[in-house]
């Protein structure tokens with residue numbers, strides 16, 4: 421369970437998160453929508469402790485992410501994250517990209533890590549690309565590789581930050597299919613997305629962020645069917 | 661007025677000795693590069709550590725290495741410790757009345773001096789290379805649970821070394837040429853030292869130094885060309 425309690429966060433004078441309260445249960449798929457600069461990415465990087473917070477608390481399975489005593493490297497093993505920009509390690513092959521963290525962080529043997537990496541890469545449809553360098557992959561393939569790389573750590577939570585928004589429209593589908601597959605397998609996920617159709621069909625709940633505030637949160641039929649706040653109505657009208 | 665007669669045969673008799681010297685030169689250059697890369701990585705880690713004392717060490721090292729003559733750096737490596745030795749004996753045993761000669765052997769001093777110079781320049785190469793590696797690489801590594809040192813060693817450093825591979829070969833060439841500065845600290849087993857010594861015996865000054873120059877040229881050319889070949893094969897991404 422991820423519990424976000426009264427979280428505030430500023431970058432200098434700019435307050436980006438203005439008191440967020442949100443709980444994501446095991447097995448839930450939450451999508452987050454909202455305008456540019458509303459704090460969606462920041463929230464994700466706060467959840468895995470890449471960014472500090474100013475006040476409030478984030479608990480992952482009861483462990484406080486930003487407590488001094490928390491071993492973040494250990495906690496991050498159960499929180500996978502995939503970013504908008506592709507960030508394959510360019511000096512490693514696809515297989516090595518996926519094997520690296522299990523070997524160095526979890527101490528897996530080469531054979532174990534290789535078997536697991538192969539399994540995850542096949543799972544996301546990259547079984548043919550194991551020994552290729554990332555610069556030979558399309559954007560969609562790079563994103564799926566990043567997903568496999570995160571999954572190889574055996575995470576219990578997956579955070580996705582607009583993983584399709586830097587892709588050609590042609591390639592969006594294959595990545596969304598991968599996310600759908602994960603959701604149907606019961607993975608707990610928080611997906612920041614601009615794909616409303618995807619949010620509608622895959623989410624248990626959808627949260628709408630506006631200027632650092634979570635303005636609305638509801639199951640998709642309700643949120644898309646009967647938006648309460650004028651901000652969400654405007655946002656939905658603009659994205660239709 | 662030109663009464664120097666060339667006697668190449670006599671000079672070529674010294675070729676085996678000179679080639680042996682070339683081997684020593686190569687050895688010093690290779691060792692100074694290995695050590696130089698090691699210290700440059702250490703200086704880089706110091707700079708990134710955020711600790712003001714460690715950062716200061718990097719700044720001083722890099723500034724001195726890049727803004728003073730290499731000759732001076734090698735000279736300091738040779739005689740510097742002697743000065744320190746006098747200071748220590750004078751401080752601990754004021755009545756002793758003698759100083760221990762703590763000069764390093766010319767070989768070690770030359771290696772030390774060139775290593776110092778290499779590390780300074782390589783640090784700057786590394787700094788440039790690091791700028792080309794996006795911050796998201798570290799973020800991705802950290803979000804996979806890697807510690808900061810792990811992210812640096814397994815993700816950032818390999819990319820840094822690849823980007824600075826060709827600048828590193830330039831420094832390698834420079835290291836080979838710097839071995840000739842060993843002359844000021846009576847280093848006599850390297851190519852320049854051997855040549856210099858033989859000239860004192862056979863007086864074939866021009867021929868000997870011409871041959872030495874050709875050997876230097878061949879060594880550095882072979883290095884730059886093979887570096888290019890290696891780079892083309894190695895860096896397929």
Ligand SMILES: Nc1ncnc2c1ncn2[C@@H]1O[C@H](COP(=O)(O)OP(=O)(O)OP(=O)(O)O)[C@@H](O)[C@H]1O
Nearest residue numbers: 431434436454455456457458459460461462463582
């Ligand atoms: N490291 C940073 N330093 C300073 N300001 C930042 C930093 N990261 C984000 N911001 C600012 O915080 C605000 C929220 O950014 P965030 O990336 O969380 O928005 P977002 O909702 O993800 O937007 P988008 O849909 O464009 O990705 C923005 O105004 C952004 O410029």
Ligand SMILES: [Mg+2]
Nearest residue numbers: 460461462582
């Ligand atoms: Mg964002």
